[in-house]
Amino acid sequence: SQQGEEDPQALSIQEGENATMNCSYKTSINNLQWYRQNSGRGLVHLILIRSNEREKHSGRLRVTLDTSKKSSSLLITASRAADTASYFCATVDFDGQNFVFGPGTRLSVLP
Amino acid sequence: DAGITQSPRHKVTETGTPVTLRCHQTENHRYMYWYRQDPGHGLRLIHYSYGVKDTDKGEVSDGYSVSRSKTEDFLLTLESATSSQTSVYFCAISEVKRETQYFGPGTRLLVL
Numbered sequence: 001s002q003q004g005e006e007d008p009q010a011l012s013i014q015e016g017e018n019a020t021m022n023c024s025y026k027t028s029i030n031n032l033q034w035y036r037q038n039s040g041r042g043l044v045h046l047i048l049i050r051s052n053e054r055e056k057h058s059g060r061l062r063v064t065l066d067t068s069k070k071s072s073s074l075l076i077t078a079s080r081a082a083d084t085a086s087y088f089c090a091t092v093d094f095d096g097q098n099f100v101f102g103p104g105t106r107l108s109v110l111p
Numbered sequence: 112d113a114g115i116t117q118s119p120r121h122k123v124t125e126t127g128t129p130v131t132l133r134c135h136q137t138e139n140h141r142y143m144y145w146y147r148q149d150p151g152h153g154l155r156l157i158h159y160s161y162g163v164k165d166t167d168k169g170e171v172s173d174g175y176s177v178s179r180s181k182t183e184d185f186l187l188t189l190e191s192a193t194s195s196q197t198s199v200y201f202c203a204i205s206e207v208k209r210e211t212q213y214f215g216p217g218t219r220l221l222v223l
Contacts, residue, residue: 030210035214040217041217042215043212045211045212067171088153088154090212098156099209099212100156103152103153
């Protein structure tokens with residue numbers, strides 16, 4: 001069964017605006033990771049947040065984790081056309097046996 | 112994609128034929144993974160390896176087998192390809208279990 005579910009499935013914004021994507025999951029996790037995939041390419045790791053962390057930043061990226069609600073959000077500030085891509089969350093359980101990706105959010109940043 | 116290559120990058124084959132995809136890494140990472148990516152499903156884990164000759168099944172392992180005889184190579188074999196195995200296949204590596212994965216460029220497979 002799918003662990004992570006991103007929301008929305010697709011998002012279209014203007015350059016300079018902020019983009020927020022959400023990820024919900026069902027069971028306890030060791031960590032949650034966000035990845036980006038440009039069209040026709042492999043996934044690129046963006047950020048990892050552990051179950052005992054609530055917020056992490058990396059450049060224009062801000063990730064939050066709410067384990068009580070089993071949800072995470074990825075905020076991209078001051079978006080650029082180059083941010084156009086699909087974004088995936090992946091949840092990892094404590095055994096590390098299950099590394100489960102959601103179906104992704106397709107972000108389009110219009111110039 | 113640095114440090115991970117996949118071959119072939121594109122393949123067209125016929126139903127019933129065996130197919131082998133290769134993943135090669137130069138990072139000396141212990142863990143290697145094979146995923147398939149289909150529209151609406153995200154990535155689904157097929158098999159993974161936690162060392163030479165040590166492999167285990169993932170979520171969608173039926174119809175696939177793997178082998179890892181060297182740290183740097185992880186092979187995925189479709190024993191008898193079916194049209195449902197038409198997909199994009201990604202290899203990934205990680206140094207530490209449960210941590211960041213690094214992905215290869217993918218192999219597009221079409222089974223006719």
